Amino acid sequence: MNVKHSHIVWEGSSWRLRVDTLVAPDGTELDKGFIEHPGAVVLIPVRGTAVSTSPEQTASPEILMISQYRHAIGDTLLELPAGTRHWHEDWLECAQRELREETGYRADKIVLIGEFWPSPGLSNELMRLCLATGLHPDPLPGDVDEEIEVKPMPLSELVDMARNGQILDAKSIVGLLKTADYLAKQP
Amino acid sequence: MNVKHSHIVWEGSSWRLRVDTLVAPDGTELDKGFIEHPGAVVLIPVRGTAVSTSPEQTASPEILMISQYRHAIGDTLLELPAGTRHWHEDWLECAQRELREETGYRADKIVLIGEFWPSPGLSNELMRLCLATGLHPDPLPGDVDEEIEVKPMPLSELVDMARNGQILDAKSIVGLLKTADYLAKQP
Numbered sequence: 273m274n275v276k277h278s279h280i281v282w283e284g285s286s287w288r289l290r291v292d293t294l295v296a297p298d299g300t301e302l303d304k305g306f307i308e309h310p311g312a313v314v315l316i317p318v319r320g321t322a323v324s325t326s327p328e329q330t331a332s333p334e335i336l337m338i339s340q341y342r343h344a345i346g347d348t349l350l351e352l353p354a355g356t357r358h359w360h361e362d363w364l365e366c367a368q369r370e371l372r373e374e375t376g377y378r379a380d381k382i383v384l385i386g387e388f389w390p391s392p393g394l395s396n397e398l399m400r401l402c403l404a405t406g407l408h409p410d411p412l413p414g415d416v417d418e419e420i421e422v423k424p425m426p427l428s429e430l431v432d433m434a435r436n437g438q439i440l441d442a443k444s445i446v447g448l449l450k451t452a453d454y455l456a457k458q459p
Numbered sequence: 460m461n462v463k464h465s466h467i468v469w470e471g472s473s474w475r476l477r478v479d480t481l482v483a484p485d486g487t488e489l490d491k492g493f494i495e496h497p498g499a500v501v502l503i504p505v506r507g508t509a510v511s512t513s514p515e516q517t518a519s520p521e522i523l524m525i526s527q528y529r530h531a532i533g534d535t536l537l538e539l540p541a542g543t544r545h546w547h548e549d550w551l552e553c554a555q556r557e558l559r560e561e562t563g564y565r566a567d568k569i570v571l572i573g574e575f576w577p578s579p580g581l582s583n584e585l586m587r588l589c590l591a592t593g594l595h596p597d598p599l600p601g602d603v604d605e606e607i608e609v610k611p612m613p614l615s616e617l618v619d620m621a622r623n624g625q626i627l628d629a630k631s632i633v634g635l636l637k638t639a640d641y642l643a644k645q646p
Contacts, residue, residue, distance in 0.1 A: 273530065273604055273606075281468060281469045281476070282468045282469065282476060282478060282492060284478075284490060284491060284492045285489070285490075285491075287492070287581070289468070289469060289476050289492065291469060291471075292530070294530070294604055296603040296604060298603065300603045302472070302603065302604055303471060303472075304471060304472075304530070304604065305469060305471045305474070305476065306530065306531045307494075307531070307581075342576075342579045342580065343460065343479070343481070343491070343493065344493045344494070344578075344579055344580065344581055344582055344583050345576060345579050345583045346583075349576070349579055351579075354580075356580075386624050387624075387627070388627050388628065388629045388632060389529075389532060389536070389627055389628055389629060390577050390578050390629045391577050391578050391582070391584070391629075392529045392531055392532050392536055392538075392628055393529065393531065393541075393543075394474070394494075394531055395531055395578070396531050396532045396533075397578070399629075416483040416485065416487045416489065417460055417481055417483060417489055417491065419460075435636070435637070435640050437573055437574075440574070440575050440576055441575065441576055441579055442575045442576060442577045442578075442586075442629045442630065442633055443629065445575060445633050445636075446629055446632050446633060449622070449632075449636060450622070453622050
């Protein structure tokens with residue numbers, strides 16, 4: 273597909289809509305909308321420093337989940353904390369900022385454990401999974417449009433919920449399953 | 460958040476952009492963009508009728524994956540076949556249509572095995588996972604803007620790729636892991 277025209281139709285505080293006029297090999301023209309997005313962090317805040325790999329022997333690590341009203345779908349979802357990067361913001365600074373805004377904690381250590389495209393058919397948003405450990409209270413004010421409640425929950429229970437359909441948010445399903453895999457491989 | 464204004468900024472062939480002026484409890488006003496989306500099917504086409512639950516004893520079932528160029532990200536991704544529902548289209552008819560367009564097969568049986576929100580922060584797109592079995596050749600022409608190659612691959616290998624970061628498309632990671640769980644529970 274060749275691009276004949278390309279223009280920005282709307283620009284908001286965090287992303288913009290670009291519409292491309294595409295020309296197919298047979299000459300057909302088609303307007304398609306694409307979201308130009310700076311990317312987002314998905315946080316996995318692990319409470320406490322002891323991360324066990326053997327759930328039979330010790331308690332499952334606790335993850336700080338959030339319950340958040342989502343205006344787009346008109347419902348409240350259980351999710352991993354996450355947030356859109358500012359254009360040109362350093363990814364690690366973004367992770368620390370969103371963690372402080374959404375959970376009220378700062379992390380001693382943030383490790384990138386994976387990344388994925390949530391909607392590659394229409395957006396170039398890249399999501400990066402950030403495991404956050406060594407949490408200390410250090411809150412930042414949240415966004416005015418966000419209604420968030422922090423819910424600490426055991427990882428083992430969350431993995432079950434991600435697998436059996438009780439968690440409906442894609443980034444949280446991917447993030448929780450990848451976290452369980454990652455922690456199981458730690459010495 | 461109260462909605463002060465709401466208007467459609469752009470409408471394409473499959474979804475539209477709505478911009479809401481939201482008013483926070485402190486009186487702050489904020490324009491936010493939301494995608495109004497009819498939803499999408501994510502297909503898991505299983506080749507052959509024999510679906511084994513015991514990978515040690517028999518070969519892993521084969522899934523028809525697709526390799527597709529994604530204009531939004533400027534790269535080719537390995538994905539489960541998927542497609543946007545037409546507004547008011549029956550979900551099962553949508554699944555059969557997209558299966559025929561993207562893989563060239565019709566399915567004797569399509570079972571809904573899960574659903575999730577790929578981007579609930581900005582879109583009301585719901586994705587429904589459709590396991591398709593009993594495949595027979597019955598192609599439909601694909602969309603003019605899609606460049607697709609069908610790639611049959613063993614489920615066991617795909618599950619490894621979903622877990623180790625070789626598959627980067629969120630719906631495919633969720634779909635493959637849920638498929639492995641679903642098939643393992645079948646008698």
